[in-house]
Amino acid sequence: MNGRTIAAAALGQFKTARLAYLRLRGRTPDDVAEQRVASGASWDEFCDTLKSAGAALVFPGTPTDPLTQAEGYRYLSRLTRAGLEAFVEYADPTAPVLRRMVHETVKMGSDNPDNHYLNATIDGTLEYRITGTRGTVDYLGFGTQEGHYGEGGQMPTTGYVEAADLEIGSDGRFELVLSATEHSGNWLPMTPATGLLIVRQTFADRSTEVPADLRIELLDGSSAPGPLTAAALDAGLGKASLLVAGASLLFAKWARDFQKHTNELPMFDPERSTKAGGDPNIIYYHSYWRLGPDEVLVIDSEIPECDGWNFQLDNHWMESLDYRHHTVHVNKHTATYRPDGTVRIVVAHRDPGTDNWIDTTGHECGAMTFRWIRATTHPQPRTRVVSMSALSQLD
Incomplete structure (x- = not known):
């Protein structure tokens, strides 16, 4: 199965969902989501997309030795775990959580062994505040981005700032505001389309450096996540499976192209x-x-x-x-x-x-x-x- 086959399968799933929606026309999106979850359609499409992601393991240029193939299937399982945590467990931008999406056992895109990555789901139409202490880690950067690897590999940066450019107190404490409109003091720009915060802490010497201690909250006060809804689950499963299929195919293409040199x-x-x-x-x-x-x-x-x-x-x-x-x-x-x-x-x-x-x-x-x-x-x-x-x- 190649990239066109994956795209065709995804298109087929979209058409199926669209037909179901038309049959239920006149009902709210929440009604449609409830029907999809109750009927098992959400789960079936999630599983079908995961299955189609296996095409990355036979993409042109992919080694067929047992080690590479075993790591490939483990890679898909790791992406699945990352996707479910990002889009099901921690998907609420009104209750943001800084967490490690990429780490020692979830890896993608030539993840940097010197980095301690933190991610949070955010909404560019809202405003947030990061508070904490700088620590002694060699490099600390904050970036806001659109999209994710399941959306064609495009994750354009909407704002970036480094700790070296921030006002930090003598005790190492600081605040950083995230917003689409300019803010006085330490400010990390967003756009209305922003959906992701990435914090990169880069160590020179992990054995001696202290990472930053950070938390994020809505400026008007973060709340605890509400009860799970069918709409949230339906959307989350879809995004998680597209991350697996999209990231695996994107980097399979990169690996193939890199072999030219x-x-x-x-x-x-x-x-x-x-x-x-x-x-x-x-x-x-x-x-x-x-x-x-x-x-x-x-x-x-x-x-x-x-x-x-x-x-x-x-x-x-x-x-x-x-x-x-x-x-x-x-x-x-x-x-x-x-x-x-x-x-x-x-x-x-x-x-x-x-x-x-x-x-x-x-x-x-x-x-x-x-x-x-x-x-x-x-x-x-x-x-x-x-x-x-x-x-x-x-x-």
Whole structure:
């Protein structure tokens, strides 16, 4: 099943729902939702869309080895869990909750191992306030966005602000207002179409840094979520299943396209990145890697003046590899630098006995990402594949 088949299936589901609505014309949308839930149509369409998401596992360019396929099905299950939490459990913008949607066991879109992500469902026609303490985490950014990965991969940023630009008290406390109309003091812009808040906390050293302690509330006072309604469940199941199908297909396409420059690190289009939900202050180098049993990938780069940088390995599904138990990334703080200030990173299946070794954790291929955060320049990382025995002979 390809992307056109998925689209056709989704269109068929829409037509079915539309016909049902026409048969019930004259009734309210809540009445229609109640009928769909009571008849099982909402659940059936949710399950059908999840089933269609399996097309990502046979998308052109997808490896068929047991590890990649097993991770692929686990990936779909993780996206399902993320979608249900986002659109069913925490979907009420009048009772917002900052929570971790992407973390150690839910990953997507080359999630950054150095990041502690927080998300909240919001409504751009309302106004919110974030309060808390700054902590000591190296980088803290707040972004508002439209859409989600189930809506064609478009998540344009509607506002962005960093902690470095905020007024913060000597005790580390601050307030940040989110609104579509300009607000005095610390302000994070939204538009009426805004629906998502993303907070990125980027660690340089997780072992010593303290993350920000944050909470969000409506400016006129957040309330506890009301009783579940059929309309909310119907909408939530639909959005959750579209997230699974949409995100898996989007990143399957990216992984296929990245294979055109395997073992290289070209700069990713910044405009495309921002539209897909990337941090507007980061320049990304997305690509694909593939190594034989005795091959290593050597990455050399100059390091510009910047707030931070890192390099990471992903699997084919653009999930970061297991950074809890393996060294799969390196950053500005953890890297060992060469005498001239440059950095050499070595990607290998086993420890080559060099600095900055990145472990492939049993994978033969996958995606990879290099990031510059607020860099004054953007040097092009240089790559080459050599044998393990030839590694020690390099300059």
